[in-house]
Structure formats: C-alpha cells, structure tokens
Amino acid sequence: MSSYDVIVIGSGPGGYVCAIKCAQLGLKTACVEGRETLGGTCLNVGCIPSKALLHATHMLHEAEHNFAAMGLKGKSPSVDWKQMQSYKDDVIGQNTKGIEFLFKKNKVDWIKGWASIPEAGKVKVGEETHEAKNIVIATGSQVSDLPGVEIDEKTVVSSTGALALSKIPKRLVVIGAGVIGLEMGSVYRRLGSEVTVVEYLDAVTPGMDGEIQKTFQKLLKKQGMTFVMGAAVQSVDVSGGKATVSYKMRKDDSDGSLEADTVLVATGRRPQTDGLGLEALGVALSKRGQIETDAGWKTSVDGIYAIGDAIAGPMLAHKAEDEGMAVAETLAGRHGHVNYGVIPGVVYTHPEVASVGMTEEALKTEGRAYKAGKFMFMGNGRAKANFAADGFVKIIVDAKSDRILGAHIIGPMAGDLIHEICVAMEFGASAQDIALTCHAHPTYSEAVREAALACGDGAIHA
Missing domain, CATH: 3.50.50.60 (FAD/NAD(P)-binding domain)
Known part of the structure; x- marks a missing residue:
C-alpha cells in the first residue's frame, strides 16, 4: 500500500493542475486517471479537439470568402475529412503527452484506473488501495440526458x-x-x-x-x-x-x-461522480448532484476536497484550474484564493464572444447605477483590414467610481482581448485607467481602449 500527502482523482484541467501544483509545493502527490491518456474531457474530447476543428474550418471559410478579395487567386480548397480528423487527433496527442511529461518532470505519480473512496484517507484503484492525508475530487462532468432522446453516438x-x-x-x-x-x-x-x-x-x-x-x-x-x-x-x-x-x-x-x-x-453537462462511493462516505451533494464544499473547497468529510465541474459554479476549464491551484496552496499551508467575480467566458466561433463580470441585465435587477461604454469594431483599422469588423466591445462601470464591473466583447480575438479587462478588474481599475494606457496601433486591443474612453468623454474613432 502506497502512501501520499495528496491523491487527486481525475486528470482534467482542474486535476492535473492541482497535482502539479501540489508536487511543486513539496507534497508527495499522485493522480488517478482511468483514460488511456491524461487531460480529461477538455484535452481528449472537449476544448482542444473542438478548437482544432474550429481553426481548420475557419481557414476554409477565409479561403472561400476572403482570399480572392485580398488578391489570393486560385481554386478553393477541398475538404479531406479524414485528414482533418487526423490533424485534430494529432493536436490531442501532443497535448495529452505534454501532461504526461509534466507529471514526470514534477514527480507526480499517475495511478492508472478508476477510483473509489472506501473511506476517508483511502483511494481504491482496481485491487490496490492507496493512503492519502488528503483527497481532491476533480472528476469533471458528463453529458446531461435529455428526456425522450437516446444518444447512440452515430445518428x-x-x-x-x-x-x-x-x-x-x-x-x-x-x-x-x-x-x-x-x-x-x-x-x-x-x-x-x-x-x-x-x-x-x-x-x-x-x-x-x-x-x-x-x-x-x-x-x-x-x-x-x-x-x-x-x-x-x-x-x-x-x-x-x-x-x-x-x-x-x-x-x-x-x-x-x-x-x-x-x-x-x-x-448541458452534469457532475461526474458515479462510482466514487460518495453517498456511503457521507459526502453531501446538492439537488443537482454537485459536491457541496465550503469556501476552502472542503467537503462535508474531513480530508476530502472537490473542485471543477464536480462542484457549483461555471463549468469552465480555467475555473477548475484556478480552484486546483488554490486547493494545492491550502493543502501546503498557504492561502488559496479564487476571485469568482473575474472568471472570463469565451465562445470560440468567428467572431469570438467573451465576457467577464456583471451584465447590464444583472445590474438593473440589483438597481445599481452604472455606465456602459461601447465601441464598434467597424471603427478599428486592423479589424477592417482583416475582414473582421463585425461586433463591438462594451465596458460596464460603476456610475460614481468608474470602477470596472464587467465587459462583453463580440469580435476578432475576443477571447484574448478580454484578459486586459480581467487584469484591470483584479487591480480594481477604472475605465479611465484603461483609457489613459497607451495601446499599440494598429491592434484589435485599441477597441478596448475606445470602449473605455466611451465610458468618459467619448471614443475618438466612433
């Protein structure tokens, strides 16, 4: 029977990040994963492969619709679906092998198989039982059932x-x-x-x-x-x-x-906790099947923690990563913290959509006074040059203090642009702080500055 300071169950973004951070902080750590590869849903059948297909098909769209206008003449490319699938699979392989390398580099043991928790402090995988001072459940989520619909994964x-x-x-x-x-x-x-x-x-x-x-x-x-x-x-x-x-x-x-x-x-999706034996352990679950935790991600059973899609909150890989690092800090005797008010969400279509913080609708419901500054990408030179002028940046600020309460972007590279707002919100910045910060020209990020200016005297290029 092997013994660890921490055993993490699940190797998705929350689990593998938690395991690596625990090891970096000097804790003897293992991670249990039953898939043939590490990375969980996100790297194997979620975030990463979908982005590969989105990228490939966006390139096709550009070739079919915009190349000729830029003087790139020639026959539009044909689609080799089998090759596109191979490309996607190769991307998956590179990422999952990368996690395996990081485990070896940081001396995280990969216990292969599916886990159950027979009692606090013990994790059973196959016929072997391992001891752990602390257990972190990071088992992610699975597809929600829809009444009247049977998924056969074919039709x-x-x-x-x-x-x-x-x-x-x-x-x-x-x-x-x-x-x-x-x-x-x-x-x-x-x-x-x-x-x-x-x-x-x-x-x-x-x-x-x-x-x-x-x-x-x-x-x-x-x-x-x-x-x-x-x-x-x-x-x-x-x-x-x-x-x-x-x-x-x-x-x-x-x-x-x-x-x-x-x-x-x-x-939608629902927490994946089947087979862990949580009910027998006395781990409290919500009506939605989420594991209930306190502010420190501790469950109702001492020594057992939970993060990511298995608990309440948005089912986002980066939210799980933040929780994984925070739990690791906590288990190492430090202070783990996640600012749930500054977790961005992104849709990777074209144009991209990204948001963080409060919406106008939520603020109206609260009765809170606010101002919204908006700038259309049509006024951004880089966006027009790149056939990407659809959409806008909207920044929402407190009416009195000008402190940023949220931002909502639809347009080119929205998923990257949103992080300027995230950093600003973490530091309690105002829209004026962004408006007075020099932004390189020509860049998409100038649209963020213009929206910040629109919260004050007005945008320049609107």
Whole structure:
C-alpha cells in the first residue's frame, strides 16, 4: 500500500493542475486517471479537439470568402475529412503527452484506473488501495440526458460524437444554443452542412449580455445557421440512419419537426461522480448532484476536497484550474484564493464572444447605477483590414467610481482581448485607467481602449 500527502482523482484541467501544483509545493502527490491518456474531457474530447476543428474550418471559410478579395487567386480548397480528423487527433496527442511529461518532470505519480473512496484517507484503484492525508475530487462532468432522446453516438450524438463523425452530415440539428452547440454548429456549417439550432429559451448563450446575444445570433444567421427559438424538444426518432426531431413551441403549444442526418444534443453537462462511493462516505451533494464544499473547497468529510465541474459554479476549464491551484496552496499551508467575480467566458466561433463580470441585465435587477461604454469594431483599422469588423466591445462601470464591473466583447480575438479587462478588474481599475494606457496601433486591443474612453468623454474613432 502506497502512501501520499495528496491523491487527486481525475486528470482534467482542474486535476492535473492541482497535482502539479501540489508536487511543486513539496507534497508527495499522485493522480488517478482511468483514460488511456491524461487531460480529461477538455484535452481528449472537449476544448482542444473542438478548437482544432474550429481553426481548420475557419481557414476554409477565409479561403472561400476572403482570399480572392485580398488578391489570393486560385481554386478553393477541398475538404479531406479524414485528414482533418487526423490533424485534430494529432493536436490531442501532443497535448495529452505534454501532461504526461509534466507529471514526470514534477514527480507526480499517475495511478492508472478508476477510483473509489472506501473511506476517508483511502483511494481504491482496481485491487490496490492507496493512503492519502488528503483527497481532491476533480472528476469533471458528463453529458446531461435529455428526456425522450437516446444518444447512440452515430445518428444522435453528444459533443464527443460530434468531434468524430464518420462523414460530414448534409443536415445537422443542434439541440441547445449554448457554447458547445454553437461552436460545433459553426464547424459543420463551414463544412457545408445545413445547420438548424433548436433552443428552449428565447436567446442564444443563456446568461450572457442581452446585446451580445442578439448580435451573436444575427451574425450566425448571416453565416447560414437557422434557429428555432422557444422550442421544447419532445423526442428524436431514428430510422434508417436518419432522425426526426419533434418539438413543441412554448408560446402557443404548436408542434413542429425537423429531419436530420445527425442530431447533436448540446443541452448541458452534469457532475461526474458515479462510482466514487460518495453517498456511503457521507459526502453531501446538492439537488443537482454537485459536491457541496465550503469556501476552502472542503467537503462535508474531513480530508476530502472537490473542485471543477464536480462542484457549483461555471463549468469552465480555467475555473477548475484556478480552484486546483488554490486547493494545492491550502493543502501546503498557504492561502488559496479564487476571485469568482473575474472568471472570463469565451465562445470560440468567428467572431469570438467573451465576457467577464456583471451584465447590464444583472445590474438593473440589483438597481445599481452604472455606465456602459461601447465601441464598434467597424471603427478599428486592423479589424477592417482583416475582414473582421463585425461586433463591438462594451465596458460596464460603476456610475460614481468608474470602477470596472464587467465587459462583453463580440469580435476578432475576443477571447484574448478580454484578459486586459480581467487584469484591470483584479487591480480594481477604472475605465479611465484603461483609457489613459497607451495601446499599440494598429491592434484589435485599441477597441478596448475606445470602449473605455466611451465610458468618459467619448471614443475618438466612433
């Protein structure tokens, strides 16, 4: 029986980061993972492979729509789907092998297999039981079930199946207009599929800034995606390799249906805690199946902690990473901290969408006085030169102090631009602080400065 200071269960972004940080802080650490490769859902069947396909298909879009205008003449490229899949798989392999290298470099033991916790301080993997002073549950999440819909990963697929279809579907129906649905819908629309998104609510990307939602849906429609909003899916019937999606409109109870070659179920995810033995241990769970923790990520059982998608909060890889590092600091006797008010969210379509902090809708509900400064990318020289002038930057500040409360961006490189706002918010900066900071020209980031100027006397190029 081996003994450790910390055993981390799960090697996704939260788990592997936590394990490496624990080892760096001098704790004898092991990480349990049952997959053949490290990295969890994110690196194997989530964030990384989807970004590879988004990048590849964006290059196709540029070749088909913008190359000729730039004087790049020639026949548009054809799609070798098998080769694109190989490219995606190679990207996955490079990343997962990278985590394995980091484990060896930092002396983190990889215990291969699926874990259970028979009692506090013990982790069982296969026939072996390992002792640990502390256990960190970082088991991530799995696809949520949708009543009336059976996922077979052939005709009706989850996000995992959507990454590895045997062929490009002529007609794709996406159930759910969240991040996963819109990203994968964009991939297949660029590849030539007829894409229809069916959403229960009346707006895409639920929870985001209202103006972003409207602009985003409008731009996706312009790209050829079709939307059926306010529709509750009742069933998906499969026959002869084809699917019929039946739905009911919420506003008038009218029925509708769609025919598809492939249906992607993208209605959310739920914590993956099956098989750990949490109920027998007495680890408290919420009604949604999330592991309940205190402010220090400690569960109701001493010596057992939980992070990432397994607990409350946004199911984001970087949120899990922050929690993983914070728990490691705590276990090493330091002070672990996560600022949940400054966790950005990004949709990697084109244009990208990124947000952090409060929305106008949330502030109105609170009754808090605020100002919003907005700048359109149409006024940004770099964006116009790169056929990327759709969208805007919006910065929201406290009406009295000018302190930044949030920001919402739809446009080129939004996922990178948002981090200037994140750093500013961490330091309690005002919009004027950003407005008075010199930004290189010509860059997309000038749009952030212009939005900050719009919070005061006004943008220059608007």
